[in-house]
Amino acid sequence: MEPILSNVPGTLPWHVWHERHPAMFASLVEAHPFPPSTRTALDELLHETLTPEWLGTPFLAAESVFYRRLLEAIGYFTPDGPWAGFDLFAFLKDADLASASLDLPDLTPAERLLAALWGNQADLGFQLGSAIGPAAHLVVDQTDDALSVLTGAPRVGLVADNAGKELLADLGLVDWLLAGGGVDEVTVHLKPHPYYVSDATTTDLVKCLRALASAGGRATDLATRLHTAAAEGRFVVATHPFFCAPLPFHEAPPDLFGAADVLVFKGDLNYRRLVGDLRWPIATPFASTVPPLDAAIVALRTLKSDVLVGVDENSVTDLEGDWRVNGRYGSVQVVSRPAAGPTPPASGPVSPSPGRG
Numbered sequence: 093m094e095p096i097l098s099n100v101p102g103t104l105p106w107h108v109w110h111e112r113h114p115a116m117f118a119s120l121v122e123a124h125p126f127p128p129s130t131r132t133a134l135d136e137l138l139h140e141t142l143t144p145e146w147l148g149t150p151f152l153a154a155e156s157v158f159y160r161r162l163l164e165a166i167g168y169f170t171p172d173g174p175w176a177g178f179d180l181f182a183f184l185k186d187a188d189l190a191s192a193s194l195d196l197p198d199l200t201p202a203e204r205l206l207a208a209l210w211g212n213q214a215d216l217g218f219q220l221g222s223a224i225g226p227a228a229h230l231v232v233d234q235t236d237d238a239l240s241v242l243t244g245a246p247r248v249g250l251v252a253d254n255a256g257k258e259l260l261a262d263l264g265l266v267d268w269l270l271a272g273g274g275v276d277e278v279t280v281h282l283k284p285h286p287y288y289v290s291d292a293t294t295t296d297l298v299k300c301l302r303a304l305a306s307a308g309g310r311a312t313d314l315a316t317r318l319h320t321a322a323a324e325g326r327f328v329v330a331t332h333p334f335f336c337a338p339l340p341f342h343e344a345p346p347d348l349f350g351a352a353d354v355l356v357f358k359g360d361l362n363y364r365r366l367v368g369d370l371r372w373p374i375a376t377p378f379a380s381t382v383p384p385l386d387a388a389i390v391a392l393r394t395l396k397s398d399v400l401v402g403v404d405e406n407s408v409t410d411l412e413g414d415w416r417v418n419g420r421y422g423s424v425q426v427v428s429r430p431a432a433g434p435t436p437p438a439s440g441p442v443s444p445s446p447g448r449g
């Protein structure tokens with residue numbers, strides 16, 4: 093299967109490099125007192141990314157390397173420098189969090205799951221380039237299957253995507269899993285440092301919890317429950333350099349997700365890494381594209397890039413225009429945990445792994 097590249101005018105990757113990134117750089121320079129050397133480094137990076145070499149590199153890898161180079165350009169990794177460890181996207185993430193309503197409604201489990209899904213609609217990198225409309229539809233809706241695999245699972249991992257409103261909604265889902273969903277332990281996997289524009293780090297999670305704690309009402313109660321669960325070792329925060337690597341999850345280290353029974357993958361980039369950033373026909377079964385993890389998989393995503401699998405082609409024939417990338421559509425997709433295979437006879441041939449449901 094061919095990887096998605098960035099060298100075709102009119103496609104989303106082309107738009108990202110030629111329009112979204114210049115707009116992002118303009119806002120970064122406006123928001124920070126960068127010295128001339130940093131401004132020059134940023135200009136050079138922007139120009140370099142428009143060369144045939146970059147545009148001809150698989151989009152997933154090129155974008156990831158780009159965000160690493162962006163941090164290097166501002167001195168994020170320069171020891172003892174003034175910008176060491178500085179989150180250049182914090183001003184956007186903080187504004188998004190500040191604009192969130194913390195008057196939390198009383199949601200059902202399905203509503204909490206869908207809130208976590210649609211929270212992904214508002215990622216800030218996406219907003220820098222286009223407007224998001226109110227319409228929202230699911231092109232695949234396996235919400236019932238998702239709730240079924242999550243309820244009562246001993247250990248759930250949630251691979252977070254964006255900070256601010258999306259992370260608030262994720263914490264609402266985590267709270268239900270721990271408080272009513274019969275889950276013993278939830279691990280939230282965060283980025284070890286800033287990555288794509290609004291990706292959530294530990295700092296962003298703490299900011300969400302503090303905002304919830306000081307908001308009163310249900311929000312404060314939720315924050316208190318999560319603090320208690322953290323103290324009991326039931327709400328765990330984790331991170332790993334692989335979450336910022338230019339690789340699909342098929343190449344993840346075997347211990348990345350611990351002993352999770354169910355993994356919830358949030359957002360568009362995690363979806364691209366989960367199924368591979370490839371030109372799949374959309375009817376390709378979702379289960380055939382994901383890595384062979386020893387856990388059930390729940391993917392909650394709004395559609396913001398070309399990759400899409402597991403969709404009945406007849407169900408999307410009426411959708412028009414850029415529905416695959418405009419963020420107005422979403423999907424809830426599930427792969428059950430692989431059944432333990434039969435014990436092979438002592439001297440018999442080794443059977444192939446069972447298929448995934």
Ligand SMILES: O=P(O)(O)OC[C@@]1(O)O[C@H](CO)[C@@H](O)[C@@H]1O
Binds near residue numbers: 212218288
């Ligand atoms: O992972 P997220 O936050 O849902 O989306 C990330 C995103 O905005 O960035 C990429 C393009 O830059 C696409 O994968 C997607 O549109």
